[in-house]
Amino acid sequence: MPEASGWLLRRSGASPAWLLLPGLVLMAVCSPHAGTVAAGTACVPRCYCSESEGKTVRCSHLRLTSVPAGIPNDTRRLYLDYNQLASVPADAFLGLPLLAELDLSHNHLSTLEPAAFRGLAPSLKFLDLSHNRLVTLDPEALGGLTARSNLTSNPWHCDCALQSTLPRLDLEPVSLTGIVCHTAEPNDTDVRGQALLLTKDLDLCVVLKKTTDVAMLVTMFAWFAMVISYLVYYVRANQEDARRHLEYLKSLPSRQGKSEESSTISTVV
Numbered sequence: 001m002p003e004a005s006g007w008l009l010r011r012s013g014a015s016p017a018w019l020l021l022p023g024l025v026l027m028a029v030c031s032p033h034a035g036t037v038a039a040g041t042a043c044v045p046r047c048y049c050s051e052s053e054g055k056t057v058r059c060s061h062l063r064l065t066s067v068p069a070g071i072p073n074d075t076r077r078l079y080l081d082y083n084q085l086a087s088v089p090a091d092a093f094l095g096l097p098l099l100a101e102l103d104l105s106h107n108h109l110s111t112l113e114p115a116a117f118r119g120l121a122p123s124l125k126f127l128d129l130s131h132n133r134l135v136t137l138d139p140e141a142l143g144g145l146t147a148r149s150n151l152t153s154n155p156w157h158c159d160c161a162l163q164s165t166l167p168r169l170d171l172e173p174v175s176l177t178g179i180v181c182h183t184a185e186p187n188d189t190d191v192r193g194q195a196l197l198l199t200k201d202l203d204l205c206v207v208l209k210k211t212t213d214v215a216m217l218v219t220m221f222a223w224f225a226m227v228i229s230y231l232v233y234y235v236r237a238n239q240e241d242a243r244r245h246l247e248y249l250k251s252l253p254s255r256q257g258k259s260e261e262s263s264t265i266s267t268v269v
Contacts, residue, residue, distance in 0.1 A: 042070070042072065043057065043072065044057060044059060044068045044069075044070050044071055044072075045068075045070075046059070046062055047059040047062070047068070049072070053076075054074075054076030054077070054098070054100075055072055055074050055075045055076055055077075056075070056076065056077040056078075056079075057071060057072065057075050057077070057078050057079070058079045059078075059079060059080050059083070060079050060080070060081050060082050060083070061082045061083070062083060063083060063084050064080065064083040064084060064085060065083075065084050065085065065086070066085065066089075067080065067085065067088065067089070067092045067093070068080075071093075071096060073095050073096060073097070073098075074098055075096055075098065075099055076098050076099060076100050076101070077099075077100065077101040077102075077103075078093075078096070078099060078101070078102050078103070079103045080102075080103060080104050080107070081103045081104065081105045081106050081107070081128070082105075082106045082107075083106075083107050084107065084108055085104065085107040085108060085109055086107075086108045086109065086110060086111070087109065087110065087111040087112070087113060088104070088109065088111070088112050088113060088116040088117075088141075089113050089116065090113050090114060090115040090116060090118065091115055091116075091118050091119070092116055092117075093117060093118075093119065093120055094118055094119045095119070096119070096120070096123075097119070097122075097123060098123055099120055099123055099124055100123055100124060100125045100126070101124075101125060101126045102120070102124060102126070102127050102128070103128040104127070104128060104129055104132070105128040105129065105130045105131050105132070105150065106130075106131045106132075107131075107132050108132065108133055109129065109132035109133060109134060110132070110133040110134060110135070112134070112137070112138060112141035112142070113141060114138060114140035114141055115140065115141070115143055116141045116142075116143070117141065117142055117143045117145055118143050119143075120143070120145065120147075121143055121144045121145050121146065124145060124147040125147050125148065126147055126148050126149070126150075127145065127147045127148075127149040127150070128149070128150045129149060129150065129151055129154070130150040130151065130152045130153045130154070130178070131152075131153040131154075132153075132154050133154065133155060134151075134154040134155075134156065135154070135155055135156060135157040135182075135183075136156070136157060136161065136162050136165070137162065137165055137169065137179075138165075139165060139168045139169055142169060142170070142171065144170050145170060145171060146170045146171065146172065147171065147172065147175075148171075148172040148174070148175055149171050149172065149175035149178070150175070150178060151175060151176070151178035151179050152178040152180065154179075154182075155182040155183070156179050156180060156181055156182050156183075156196065157181075157182065157183045157184070157185070158179075158181035158182075158183070158184045158185070158189075158191050158196045158204065159184065159185040159204055160185075160204045160205040162179075162196065163196060163203075163204045163205065164205065166179075166196065166197060173197075176195075176196075176197045177195045177197050177198065178195075179195060179196045179197065180193065180194065180195050180196070181193065181194055181195075181196055184204070185204070186204075189202070189204065191204075
């Protein structure tokens with residue numbers, strides 16, 4: 001290819017520079033490295049890409065039901081908001097080492113599979129999961145993310161499992177205030193409409209343990225009542241047999257006396 005460019009320069013002589021443009025374009029297209037560059041930076045079909053302050057890929061409002069393939073590996077900001085994503089599979093964003101901002105808001109997300117964000121921990125600075133259908137969080141799904149996150153407007157189910165999960169998350173602590181309880185377990189727990197992180201005086205695991213203890217006591221009482229009922233039945237059932245046996249024993253001497261009297265009469269005769 002360098003020989004071709006030299007040949008063009010020699011042939012052009014004093015020709016105007018614009019005459020060289022077709023040849024330069026042809027060399028760029030035919031270069032063996034051209035395909036590699038295009039594959040690494042090409043935009044996702046139907047999405048909009050821009051290069052201001054690093055590559056931004058916008059795939060909003062496309063009714064996507066899965067994370068699109070072929071996201072450029074130099075992407076810094078990825079917008080998948082206002083789609084129909086129901087879950088994020090494992091390794092969905094693997095191969096995006098520069099990704100700093102990820103917007104998954106306004107979807108139907110109810111499941112984040114383990115390792116869903118694998119590989120993003122070193123680079124990701126902001127994660128938007130707001131306005132979805134998340135009810136709990138799995139630390140294995142977040143993969144050690146320390147990013148600032150928007151977790152608001154999800155129907156969070158506050159229970160012992162979720163409360164135990166919060167200390168295991170590496171997300172920016174302020175982000176966890178977005179987990180506002182929509183439902184709770186036990187049902188009579190008064191945390192609906194409150195941020196779970198701020199209800200430090202309430203230990204849902206202790207409440208659950210108390211409920212479990214009460215249920216265990218009720219079960220034990222029912223078991224003891226059943227055992228006592230069986231013992232009472234057993235005693236009553238055997239009382240009749242014991243009475244009959246006692247009457248039989250009492251009758252034995254009188255029968256023996258009659259037999260001795262009969263023997264005496266026979267001897268006299």
